[in-house]
Amino acid sequence: MHAPVHRQLGLTDDELASIERILGRQPNHLELAMYAVMWSEHCSYKSSRAHLGRLPTQGEHVLVGPGENAGVVDAGDGLALAVRIESHNHPSALEPYQGAATGVGGIIRDIFTMGARPVALMDPLRFGPPEDPRSRWVATGVVSGISGYGNSVGVPTVGGELEFAPCYAGNPLVNVLCVGLLPVGRLVLGRAAGEGNLAVLLGSPTGRDGIGGVSVLASAAFTEDAEAEAAKRPNVQVGDPFEEKRLIEATLELLDRHLVVGIQDLGGAGLACATSETASRGGVGMDVDVRAVPLREAGLEPFEVMTSESQERMLAIVAPDDLGAVYEVCRRWEVRATVVGRVTGTGRLRVLDGWDGEVLADVPAASLHEDAPVYHRPLARPAWAGTRAADDPARLPAPSGERLASDLLALLADPSWAYRQYDHQLFLNTVVAPGADAAVLRLSAPGARPPAGAPPRGFALSTDGNPRWCALDPRAGTRLVVAESVLNLACAGARAVALVNCLNFGNPEHPEVMWQLSEAIDGMAEACLALGVPVVGGNVSLYNESRGTDIDPTPVVGTVGLIDHLRPGVPTARLVDGGDILLLGPDGEGAVSLAGSRWAVERAGHLGGALAAVDFGLHAAVVALVASLVDERLVEGVHDVSDGGLALALAEMAVASGTGFVARAGGGHVGLFGEGPSRVLLCTKPALSDEVLARAASVGVPGRRIGSAGGDRLVLEGAVDVGLASALEAWRAALPSALGGA
């Protein structure tokens, strides 16, 4: 007994009824297949769209906000930055290498579609515990996939996150952010225009890979049936970075020479998406000849051609007079180019079996793109939220000194295991490499250089997420995540100008999950408004559920900041022998909390209590102060105090520089491992400490000297005393011993 076709394709009975209303008749199978992919959660945001409108999207630097392939911000000097973040969670769970690789490929296409040269990738990654063999397989496969694709396509990977938690064992999070640089004049949007213009398909021939990837794979939870899940593996696409590299070069040359009217990458939902979106955005129609589409193998059905997610393809809208020049550029770059469609004035997307052949599908183009249902799904605060909030971590027994030291060492992990596998230096831009609070890059790219003789300017990138905070309180947790990301940029001397988000949540049909999503969006909106950072794009990844359990809510943000005077010697998270260690930020009661802290969750198995609240007025003052101290080089080292608290932040500075310290934390284990916003550690030359503290006082930021750097031990007075050598050993060995390799 089989389910009806529309349900097999992922459409509900109500959605089928809507389609019948739009068409005034029953859809045929091809039409149904196109609606199924375009109205999938992944493509249509049908569960989240009702909430996303609450995010602030305006800002002085914003050139293009949400809704296009990427957000674009003005970087000055005639240059602009295009930025986007995406998830490739479900494909990576099934086929880690290809899932991650095609995630990288997809996000890069979103960027060069806008006319930008992709110059940086960031990969926030979250996996199940490394003790679990499957999670190890996923983690190592994902890192290899990013390395294998990103390196050969020629886009440096300059940072990201690497985190392990049990909730990701069945459903890892593989998010990827890409930034591109463009001369403002090359900005191009994904829209078709001009009746009679041609739709030219560039890149790979179309095969059967990835059919229904956005619907049956990305927009459904993983079940308990391992065999059924493994059978979805062919829904994962296969990437070819060499094809993509040629596609980048050919596309940028086409745009430089103004040979295209509009251009759109083919990603989720393939040709159905690219043709309907370009037509819908341009207010036109399109005829597509499925027979003209170059195929990888014979015998594809029209519905397969229209919904295949074969990678490394673009759809360019070209005036007939320019077709010869387009072919010439593509021939030179060895990129296949084929006319597959024509822009019409009808507003309809028609799929034809040959130009004069049978009409296989005939639907309003905009209906695929814009008429997807918007669901106001029920929200409910989970019953356990109150219980958790009341479960104060103050009840946890204070650990012994020995235990504090071993807990500290257990939290240390050198991320170079991952980033050494990534080319993070291409384009001679990477001033601060992965592993720091934020990556710092020179603002320059082939084809997008600053004016001759202009002093170097830079930009900084940070990606941040914290499932522990957001599991406890998605609204307050998301506020803290945004606050931390902006502070990370300040630690690199940059001021935040834009934010993109990747909202990774569980099954939206669970009211608790919808509540988490709604709360997180509110928290993000509050923080972005308070800190003056516009949201320029985002991605929503739902159905991150396996075996009936939703992941902890994991909104991930990527922030972009500008640096006006880029000079060598950007301070990073390091100590300098003989330096003073200063702590800026709130002090005293309520400044930090063990609730949702890494120590409580990972070392004491406790998740409960109330998060420390962020005071945005103070936070903005800390952000501005730190950015200027860094810009003026008044500090030798700087590190934001984030997860793991003061103890871990100090230890990270020590191992990164091979320099010990003696410091006072106060407050016992809460003082060491408690987490709270707006706190930054500085290492200064002793002669400058008073000046730095006076600067802090003058803007109302509390600050104090808590110790000094030097020696070969990590000493937190009255609490922890461990040798630098054992800290270094723990730091370096953590990932190789968990995941294997050098």
Next chain:
Amino acid sequence: MAPLVGVVVFPGTNCEHDVVEALELLGARARLVWHAERDLGDIDAVVVPGGFAHGDALRPGAIARFAPVMGAVADMAAAGAPVLGICNGFQVLTEAHLLPGALQKNRGLSFVCRMTELEVVSERSVLTAGLQPGLRLAVPVNHFEGNYTAPPEVLDQLEAEGRVVLRYVANPNGSARDIAGICSPGGNVVGLMPHPERASSELLGSTDGLVLLGALLRSAGASLSPAGLSS
């Protein structure tokens, strides 16, 4: 006039703009040379830069060696002009038999991108001419297949003839005898895995790559003599 350096571009090459930028920083003139070109015109020296020529199909350099431009590169090499292969370019030059040996997958079987310390072993090459043996240089590597190998007698010969020009102080990839770069018998064809162009400014943390590229440009200038390749 400043020497004119041709920087070869295959489909899949990705370091060409970086090499041009570093060379221009040193006052050289640079021109991108498309792989289909057969005539290098008035070019004084050639750099085959890093990347993934032809997607490293079959193995790195295996397709690129058949490109039309490689005939012209071989002619320049035979005539004594400076020819430098960086990373993937080194792999191309070994596949083209302009340099001996081969680059196999790294020990540890993973990609490695990191700063390395190099030691100048011999000044018998256009890349190290005038540099003091023993000089240490900080230059990053970025490769999966950088593990240099050759039969023992070839390695012996390279060492005996002073054709091992750069060694790693701490071997990042398993290369035989810590070899980071070698040269042809004439010293004018050089291949190395590290990327000198990535050590070309204080912002990048090292300017040591300019020491090597500067030596290359001096060598290119010297080869502009009447006996050189000005045709």
